Amino acid sequence: MPPKAGGTHWPVTARGGPVTIVTTRHTVSRLPLHSSRTVAGTMQILTSPAQLQRLEGILKKSLPLALPVYGAVLNITRGNPGDFEVLVDKWPNFGAVLARPRGEVPVNDSYWNTQTAFYRDLGAYRALLETPGCQRWDAAFIIIGLQDGVTTVSQDLARAKGVELDITEYYTYMHPDPSTMPEPRLDPGVRLGSLLPSHVDLLNETWPYGGNARSRRYLAELLGRFPHVCVQDGAGEPLSWVLTDHFGTGAHGFTLPAHRRRGHMQVALTVAARRAQARGFPTYGHTALQNGPMQQLQELLGHQRLPGICRYILHNPGMDKDGP
Numbered sequence: 001m002p003p004k005a006g007g008t009h010w011p012v013t014a015r016g017g018p019v020t021i022v023t024t025r026h027t028v029s030r031l032p033l034h035s036s037r038t039v040a041g042t043m044q045i046l047t048s049p050a051q052l053q054r055l056e057g058i059l060k061k062s063l064p065l066a067l068p069v070y071g072a073v074l075n076i077t078r079g080n081p082g083d084f085e086v087l088v089d090k091w092p093n094f095g096a097v098l099a100r101p102r103g104e105v106p107v108n109d110s111y112w113n114t115q116t117a118f119y120r121d122l123g124a125y126r127a128l129l130e131t132p133g134c135q136r137w138d139a140a141f142i143i144i145g146l147q148d149g150v151t152t153v154s155q156d157l158a159r160a161k162g163v164e165l166d167i168t169e170y171y172t173y174m175h176p177d178p179s180t181m182p183e184p185r186l187d188p189g190v191r192l193g194s195l196l197p198s199h200v201d202l203l204n205e206t207w208p209y210g211g212n213a214r215s216r217r218y219l220a221e222l223l224g225r226f227p228h229v230c231v232q233d234g235a236g237e238p239l240s241w242v243l244t245d246h247f248g249t250g251a252h253g254f255t256l257p258a259h260r261r262r263g264h265m266q267v268a269l270t271v272a273a274r275r276a277q278a279r280g281f282p283t284y285g286h287t288a289l290q291n292g293p294m295q296q297l298q299e300l301l302g303h304q305r306l307p308g309i310c311r312y313i314l315h316n317p318g319m320d321k322d323g324p
Contacts, residue, residue, distance in 0.1 A: 042127060042128070042131045043087055044089075045085055045087055046085075055073055056073050064284075067172070067282060068118075070118075071281065074280065075246060075247075094120070095119060095123070096121065098115055098143075101113060101115070105141075106214075108319050109217075109218075110140040110141055113139065113141040116247055117145050119149060122152075135315075140319040144310065144313075146310050147308075150313070167311055169309045170287055170309070171286070172310045173298045174284040174303060175284070178270070181301050184271055185263065187263070190234075192230070195223055199223075200219055204216040227279070238256070241268060250283070253268065253269070265297060266301065270301060285298075
């Protein structure tokens with residue numbers, strides 16, 4: 001099912017939507033942050049630097065299937081700008097990992113409550129999702145997975161609990177070595193710069209999954225917390241950009257229609273990839289199945305399409321809305 005505006009997330013694409021500004025939201029409390037602990041006997045939240053660094057090393061050996069979780073852990077161990085936490089079924093010999101927002105989350109906002117999962121044992125992943133305190137099944141949330149079992153478990157549990165799902169599929173592209181990418185060439189009168197908070201409305205209008213108050217809030221969070229690349233004109237106005245999200249993914253890449261076919265996105269992708277490599281992050285992103293031009297550009301730059309499909313699984317799509 002194609003995503004509704006504001007329903008699920010962020011391939012690199014080029015469509016827009018209307019803007020609706022509504023600010024009401026509900027929240028549900030999650031457990032407060034303490035040290036590593038067990039919840040209901042089957043779930044641990046890892047918080048010590050030693051545990052997280054060890055997990056980072058384990059996940060690195062499980063690439064590319066662990067990419068989104070690995071990116072989330074990299075962000076956590078480097079200051080945790082997205083305020084995330086990591087759950088495992090047990091430690092250190094875990095069978096499943098879930099990275100999710102920490103603290104209070106809105107029950108009607110899947111942008112905010114986007115999570116990602118990786119498993120080494122499918123039964124352990126199913127048990128983790130069923131553990132009390134792991135999920136609020138009466139709230140809107142997204143789970144990103146590169147493994148087929150992530151989708152299967154959500155479908156099985158949703159069927160049992162009477163929960164609706166929207167599932168959106170993407171290709172995932174990863175660059176093996178950004179240092180080998182062609183040297184970016186800027187047009188005369190064009191420069192690299194930064195997006196400003198005042199550009200959030202532009203981002204929201206040009207994102208195919210935006211156009212509402214929740215998406216605007218989410219994009220403002222990405223802009224304020226994570227790296228981005230912006231190609232601008234001589235007056236500092238944005239022409240093309242690529243954001244980065246909580247999972248280290250290239251997100252919301254866009255070139256204004258009047259400035260396309262001039263190589264601006266190629267520059268933005270190349271600079272973003274090299275900066276990610278310098279920070280120790282992988283270079284990857286999810287692209288809509290029908291977005292042939294972006295697929296061709298990434299392949300031109302040396303990105304490799306991973307086998308299989310990445311799925312964004314939106315639980316309770318009917319609750320994913322503005323207002324009460």
